[in-house]
Amino acid sequence: LRIAHMAERAGSAPAKGPRLIAVGSGKGGVGKSTLSANLAVALARKGRKVGLVDADIYGPSQPRLLKAEDLKPQAKDKQMIPVTTPYGVKLLSMGMLVEPDKAIAWRGPMAAGALTQLIEGDWGDIDDLVIDLPPGTGDVQLTMIQKFKPAGALIVSTPQDLALMDATRAVRFFEKAEVPVIGVVENMAGYVCPHCGEASDPFGSGGAEAEAKRLGYPFLGRIPLAIDIRTASDAGTPPAAGEGPIADAFAQLADALVE
Ligand code: ADP
Numbered sequence: 451l452r453i454a455h456m457a458e459r460a461g462s463a464p465a466k467g468p469r470l471i472a473v474g475s476g477k478g479g480v481g482k483s484t485l486s487a488n489l490a491v492a493l494a495r496k497g498r499k500v501g502l503v504d505a506d507i508y509g510p511s512q513p514r515l516l517k518a519e520d521l522k523p524q525a526k527d528k529q530m531i532p533v534t535t536p537y538g539v540k541l542l543s544m545g546m547l548v549e550p551d552k553a554i555a556w557r558g559p560m561a562a563g564a565l566t567q568l569i570e571g572d573w574g575d576i577d578d579l580v581i582d583l584p585p586g587t588g589d590v591q592l593t594m595i596q597k598f599k600p601a602g603a604l605i606v607s608t609p610q611d612l613a614l615m616d617a618t619r620a621v622r623f624f625e626k627a628e629v630p631v632i633g634v635v636e637n638m639a640g641y642v643c644p645h646c647g648e649a650s651d652p653f654g655s656g657g658a659e660a661e662a663k664r665l666g667y668p669f670l671g672r673i674p675l676a677i678d679i680r681t682a683s684d685a686g687t688p689p690a691a692g693e694g695p696i697a698d699a700f701a702q703l704a705d706a707l708v709e
Contacts, residue, residue, distance in 0.1 A: 468501060468579040470569075470600035471707065472629065475607065476616020478509070478585040481637035482606045484683050485673065485703075486582035487515040487539075488690035489604075492697075492704035494538045495690070499576040501532060501540040503568045505594065506584045507561045510545030517686030522546070523571075530571040537691050540576065542568040558589030565590055569598055578707075587623040595627040602632040604670070604707075609639050609657035617658070621665055633668035634658050635703060638675040670706050673699050 473489070475482040483506060490502040504512035513519045521533035523546050532540035547564055573579065581600065583591055594600070603624040607617035617634065624631050636658035642649050652675060662669040673679070679696060682689045690700035 468576045472581045472600040472603040474583045474620050476620040483511045488688045488700045490539045490580045491537045491688045491690040492700040501573045501576045501579045503581045504543035507544050510543045512543045542571045561590045562593035602630045604632045605634045607658045608653045610653040614661045633670040634662035635670045636672040639672035641675040
């Protein structure tokens with residue numbers, strides 16, 4: 451009932467515009483923001499014109515991840531104009547609507563309104579709009595899905611059982627909302643010790659692939675747990691913008707969305 455009510459209020463989806471790709475996860479901390487940023491950069495490297503909406507109200511991290519902390523969005527007729535990050539990806543973030551370091555305790559409708567403002571920003575001529583959703587399956591996600599009808603949703607999970615259960619819930623949520631699930635990406639899969647070179651699996655191995663198979667969706671690949679990913683992300687230099695096996699892994703993920 452609630453979904454129907456929100457859909458009625460929100461009206462129908464816009465007829466044209468960029469392809470909306472929602473990136474979701476069942477819980478926080480699995481690397482959804484890191485993955486969204488790097489996917490956006492990888493798509494841009496393939497020549498796509500890409501926008502990124504940082505919809506994570508509880509922890510907007512995209513300005514940091516994409517070195518855009520000093521960039522301020524402008525507004526034109528109350529419409530927000532995204533900033534252009536050094537990686538060519540346009541960005542609007544929940545973090546740009548509030549002062550840094552201020553705790554955000556928004557109620558659902560306020561958060562949903564803010565998200566609408568970001569998605570309806572003046573994105574210009576872009577091909578893809580990647581949406582980094584807050585973790586879970588709450589009001590913000592519902593509004594987004596009902597109002598903007600993403601072309602597809604990508605689910606991020608670690609290989610760990612508990613995260614997988616949450617990821618499965620996220621898959622079911624998108625199915626219920628009739629948003630096509632593009633596939634599942636496994637993050638933090640496998641760790642190679644930088645000292646001794648020994649490989650290990652802190653969060654298990656192969657879980658997300660097996661779960662994607664069980665649910666009948668494509669498995670889109672795995673991103674290793676790597677100190678380089680964490681340090682590069684913190685420094686605002688997304689690994690997807692560099693060279694090497696990790697950049698290749700993100701390029702492959704982008705391929706799955708372009709073909
Ligand atoms: P979420 O958006 O799901 O909450 P984040 O993208 O913020 O997760 O990632 C949580 C933390 O884990 C961040 O410190 C990030 O740098 C780190 N992280 C994410 N993916 C990896 C990875 N593959 N290897 C190492 N650290 C990672």
